[in-house]
Amino acid sequence: MADSLLNRIRRGFYLDSVALMRISAQVASLPQVQEAALMIGTQANKDVLENARL
Amino acid sequence: MVHKLEHQVLPDGTKASDVIDKANDRAIADMFAAEPALVDVCPAGEVIEGLEDRMILHAGPPITWDRMCGPMRGAIAGAVVYEGWARDLEHAASLAASGDIDFQPNHHFRAVGPMTGLTTPHMPVMVVENRAHGNRAFCTLNEGLGKVMRFGGNDDEVITRLRWLADVLGPALTAALRSCGGIPLKNIVARGLTMGDEMHQRNVACTSLFLREIAPPLAESMANGRDLSSILRFIGGNDQFFLNVAMVMGKAIMDPLRRVPRSSIVTAMCRNGTDFAIRVAGTDDTWFVAPVEMPEGLYFPGFTERDANPDMGDSTIVETMGLGGFAMAASPAVAGFVGAGDAADALDYTRSMYEVTVAQNPEWTIPALNFAGVPTGIDIRRVVETGVAPTINTGIAHREPGIGQVGAGVVRAPLACFEQALSALTAKLAP
Secondary structure: OOOOOOOOOOOOOOOOHHHHHHHHHHHHOOOOOOOOOOOOOOHHHHHHHHHOOO | OOOHHHHOEOOOOOEHHHHHHHHHHHHHHHHHHOOEEEEEEEEHHHHOOOOOOOEEEEOOOOOOHHHOOHHHHHHHHHHHHHHOOOOOHHHHHHHHHHOOOEEEEHHHHOEOOOOOOOEOOOOEEEEEEEOOOOEEEEEEOOOOOOOOHHHOOOOHHHHHHHHHHHHHHHHHHHHHHHHHOOEEOHHHHHHHHOOOOOOOOOOHHHHHHHHHHHHHHHHHHOOOHHHHHHHHHHHHOOOOHHHHHHHHHHHHHHHHHOOOOOOOEEEEEEEEOOEEEEEEHHHOOOOEEEEOOOOEEEEOOOOOHHHEOOOEEOOOHHHHOOOHHHHHHHOHHHHHHOOOOOHHHHHHHHHHHHOOEEEEEEEEEEHHHOOEEEEEEEEHHHHHHHOOOOEEEEEEEEOOOOOOEEEEEEEEOOHHHHHHHHHHHHHHHOO
């Protein structure tokens, strides 16, 4: 089965950055998930997502 | 563990523990009397006495090039290019390895720096004056987040940003601070603690409060509206801007305690990515050194703990004055880096730090702990007795140079530093 990339944007929604990192780690550990990231859409975070090819 | 000092009677008949307690009272009084104010920004070479050409100040205790970690070497190569001592990173690394650069700890020059913590002659540094004791301390301006020199970044983007700090932000802050007579800092910290900051990993409230203070003097002293907006955007967009301010404030508060005879209070904690070191008031400027530990934390996408560099930076000056990991109860979310990460764990971290400190700071209080003051004055006797090592909140750099931040987490100070220090203090008191 080919790899796929899913992106979803929620506008105006804020959650604490550490909470987001914890959720990301939990999602990333699900079977068949290679990598996951939940981040507030700052420029710095967008750069991180780009570096991670997400 | 019961140690010698607990029962030691000195030649003059006094109990060692009483003598130390009294010295500690004096040290804590000096801490609480501090009046730190941000008064200036200047090129480091102009204001740091002894900082010469071809000298680089770094975080942590003294270290040679061959023992430095990846991000420290990467940052140094970048700094050498920034200063114009080599034309590219490859030549910079050769120069650094050759012995022609003098590497010195920030702490030996009244300075501190976060993570790699590099301070070089043409970098602008903030100047904090402790108006109660007259001493000054220095720290660079916070570059921002991600791929920056403090995390080992060294490419053109990093160097260009450093030049902007020196050419635009630095001089603008100089004019603003000189015109407004300086900004007192303790009250900003006091408010930030009630707003979710702990001044190590969380500085967004204090950065915002600071921006409110500095924006009018900046606007009044700047003719160029474009530069003004880029400066406001830079500070306003950097949640960690106040980290460096908190650090230089900490250095200014703790330096007067460096020589309080017979005191067991820790005056500095710092790391260079390889070694962790502490200083104690009653043993002057002696460093007590042990290997750094690995943080436990969470990582950005694409990175894991296998990519992590061990603990690094002078930012533990923040914990040394009762903030950061010691004030985690003020920032419950930070507990999320470790284990189950319940908000309640954050309260427990702070509560455990009361076990190893001698006082509560009446000016810096935490609402969630019923306004208890932050745990202040790390007593090496208590650390060794309880086996409870100081808790530190920290960023995590990639172990390879040139990459940058990969995560954040919690780490402990090595107990060995405190054991060594206690032996030395004991020997000094009763030779």
